[in-house]
Amino acid sequence: MLKIPRTIFTRPLDQELGFGKNVTTVGRMMNPDGTFNVERQYLNWWDNTYFHLVTMSWKYFFLLVFISYLVINLLFALLYMVAGMDQFSGLQEQDFWSNLSFAFYFSTQTLTTVGYGYISPTGHLASTLASLESFVGLLAFALISGLLYGRFSRPTAKIVFSDNMLVSPYREGMGLMFRMGNARKSELIETEVEMILAMNQQEAEGATIRKFYGLKLEIAKISFFSLSWTVVHDLSKESPLWGLTKADLEDANAEVLVLVKGTDEANQQIVHARRSYVAEEMVWNARFSPIISRKSNGVPHVLMRQIGAFRLLEQV
């Protein structure tokens, strides 16, 4: 039987998160890559075609384009063979594989509009097919131009997050912190960050409910995100995490959502990045290793690859 836990925001967040009563007390709510851990049944498979085509990796995108190129050419090659080799000047009837090869070459010459002409459609059927294929070719490459630009112009920040959240000495006490860096050359301006804690709590009447807390940050907005930024929540008495241990958080299935928002200066688009840290990804009593060194001319230099590097402190 499906048990849906009640959800309570103990500290008023800016707005409803949008998960209502559907939040789960088991499993993580957000995947490490920032996508939500939900599944939607879509109305039509093509509603998300453009989304997939612009978000898939470049490797798969080019592979998909290349395979489509082969498939379309093969299809037209077969149609040309059905039309018959006698519909073409420059081709003579040979064995099946030779015919297919030459029909395929002719097809690629038509689809890409290279059209050398040493093979030419002379019959009506072949000519009509070729008229269609060159049209399809131009449409397809217009489509690819559009998709390529869609991929280029998509507002994406490349923010790298530390793999772990640390509980480190901070001021007189301790702080919960993670580190992130801007791995793009373009500045991120007016960058804001938000931390939301979700955890199970036992209620008086014994039921387990999932509570959400907005965690107060030392600095929540900066003008220029040029270097690395260690975002800190002070584990003071005001914190909902005050006095809790790593074991407590694991028992409570705690998860901290990190929401980052900034403006990419290169294209002036607002970009978002998200990360979630579950209790298992938090390290107690550790400190991030320095990654900003200073060159002889005083220019700060950031070692972005070591954004997550930390060292454990001796237990106090």
Add this chain to the structure above:
Amino acid sequence: MLKIPRTIFTRPLDQELGFGKNVTTVGRMMNPDGTFNVERQYLNWWDNTYFHLVTMSWKYFFLLVFISYLVINLLFALLYMVAGMDQFSGLQEQDFWSNLSFAFYFSTQTLTTVGYGYISPTGHLASTLASLESFVGLLAFALISGLLYGRFSRPTAKIVFSDNMLVSPYREGMGLMFRMGNARKSELIETEVEMILAMNQQEAEGATIRKFYGLKLEIAKISFFSLSWTVVHDLSKESPLWGLTKADLEDANAEVLVLVKGTDEANQQIVHARRSYVAEEMVWNARFSPIISRKSNGVPHVLMRQIGAFRLLEQV
């Protein structure tokens, strides 16, 4: 004679709707697809060409492109025939339809720049026409590239709305509610919703006026619109709908406008969706059927196709 009703906002809305004294007391103000039920006489037919070309369905768009391809080729084929078959190498004078066919094939080979060359323009007139056609071809396909990208990049949410508004049990009393879902894979963030009620009311002096009310919502903004969202207006004593029956609403020609606004995370564009429900589309004493199930791993799963599913409750 045209009777224009007076318009009164009894609860201050954020701003004027923009229909002034032109609102009608008969017929719906907004079509179910979110367009307004008004007609504008445009200044020039071409002012909306781009708008139509990027908003028409993909089916019609490709059909239009294909028909244009045929028409342009036919036009040039006729021009080549006028120029004469002797202007071409590789062609000989035959009957009209053969001539037209080959002129058409040559035209497609020129327009798409495939240019096999087994038919070639050798005369001055044919060469000049071909120079023009290949230029037209490249411009046309540049245009199509632009349009395709314009279509792709248009900020459009795919929000599915329930077909009906329900009057369902809510807290101690009843609530007016509809349900919507995000049918795209990309998250909609910071999604806001507004409900505006328009209905005819009898004034003291007997005139019928059309009044507008902003309806207060239980939750009007969520951070992430990942699942479905049932938007609820509490039919409490504070509601302008307090105590009214379905028949009352039908008599008053009531219409509830729903305005949704959010940010599509895939391209960071603000998107809008609108829906209107007239009194006939409201169902009394019914409840939306659950569409979120939970998989064995605790991940919520939304059945988007059933967004409008509801069951009638027994009359109390």
Add this chain to the structure above:
Amino acid sequence: MLKIPRTIFTRPLDQELGFGKNVTTVGRMMNPDGTFNVERQYLNWWDNTYFHLVTMSWKYFFLLVFISYLVINLLFALLYMVAGMDQFSGLQEQDFWSNLSFAFYFSTQTLTTVGYGYISPTGHLASTLASLESFVGLLAFALISGLLYGRFSRPTAKIVFSDNMLVSPYREGMGLMFRMGNARKSELIETEVEMILAMNQQEAEGATIRKFYGLKLEIAKISFFSLSWTVVHDLSKESPLWGLTKADLEDANAEVLVLVKGTDEANQQIVHARRSYVAEEMVWNARFSPIISRKSNGVPHVLMRQIGAFRLLEQV
């Protein structure tokens, strides 16, 4: 000698206009098309190339592209002639104009990449030139694709303004009003309007200064700009125009700037429109003719072409 008038804002505007002490007491500040009546000497002529290419009329754009096509082809044709006709198969040395014609045809076949091949470059020089020209051709058409999309996607509202501002009966007194309409099919949402009055005033010490007033509007923002909108400033005692006649305004070289801002729903871009009315364009004691009629089904219909139509009232 250049006399620069002092500028005074008597009613605090939201912000400085940006003309500082440079406002003029003669001539209009804004042209009727919304551009400012200023001249800038630019640093480099190419800084505004893209701006011109996307803002010029379609007629001139296509003319420019066509002329460029002719010029580039002519240039390459001359280069091919310099290389010599013996560098080509399919061509023989003839008279100058025949040579030029065939070199031009070959050039178009290369630039558009149609490449029939009945004329082919066989010598090294011709082949190298052709390699270059086909490369130039593809770059040029990639450029045109980019420009075409730049033209399409430019955020432009098509707001039509009445040619005149009217002083019409309004409430118990009179109002200064103009009318505008949305001549595009896409809705303009959250549309705001601002009216700023500039006029010369005699100061106590006799100097003429140019004063700016923000004029209070009856309604300054609407949710949907679907129909026409008559924007009204009440000529009440609070108005800086209270008691002034048309002659007074002409003497004071009065100019009313109209600033409109809205969101085009088709592409969700913020669009701006501006208009200015000088005293000579104001008509006293007139009323705009109705342009919204109601069809039999109650749907309002707007006659956009008559946005500026008005009739004079009998003098009271």
Add this chain to the structure above:
Amino acid sequence: MLKIPRTIFTRPLDQELGFGKNVTTVGRMMNPDGTFNVERQYLNWWDNTYFHLVTMSWKYFFLLVFISYLVINLLFALLYMVAGMDQFSGLQEQDFWSNLSFAFYFSTQTLTTVGYGYISPTGHLASTLASLESFVGLLAFALISGLLYGRFSRPTAKIVFSDNMLVSPYREGMGLMFRMGNARKSELIETEVEMILAMNQQEAEGATIRKFYGLKLEIAKISFFSLSWTVVHDLSKESPLWGLTKADLEDANAEVLVLVKGTDEANQQIVHARRSYVAEEMVWNARFSPIISRKSNGVPHVLMRQIGAFRLLEQV
């Protein structure tokens, strides 16, 4: 040993700048072109490819495209030679350089899809290579189309700044001012400017710390940035610069950051410009030369090239 200075904001700035404890007391923080004087080690070299391709100068962009064109063709030419000249009709085995030349010409004819056909691939290997090359060609030009549009549509203001900040007579005392102009034809609307002073200061305990001050401006926002704008900070008693001399500022390694933000009306995109002035770039007791003249018709004319022109005043 690396000494990191403490950072203190004595007057609350709107938000953290984002340099935290990493600000340096030596060297400039911002380069004159507005980029920050920091270095980041990137994760992957290709993360910034698009950024570089759209921000590099047009000269280098076209050079890069042209070199790529040569390299790709050379590569395919070598592959065709490996396949053998006997794989082609229209080619005969000659010396190495002739072979390479013709293979190169054939390659360009294939990559650009011009495909004359006087050289044609007849063998299987050559045909397959040609099928691949024409595909690569179309992809490459689709890519270039996308990049060209990416370059065109990038939101960039062309704001020219004076080379120096001046300390000029202002009201009863002096003001720190610079001048900037909009060197584009499109208006910049709602333009805001911010000035931040960074300088070293001796603390009571003898340590040198870097302090940041937001400098109050006479006018910080204008509606239309049509002409030139002289931005002024009043050197009154409230200013952190009150009483300091040029020598003091140089000793304190003072740097004034200028942040400009506006909306480019041509494409409605928000654009940013930055400039920094170090103490050495400040000129005491000078005044900007007038650059706005008035034509006979009263239209102001701005001499943008002389934005930085000033004359020294006699020492008082």
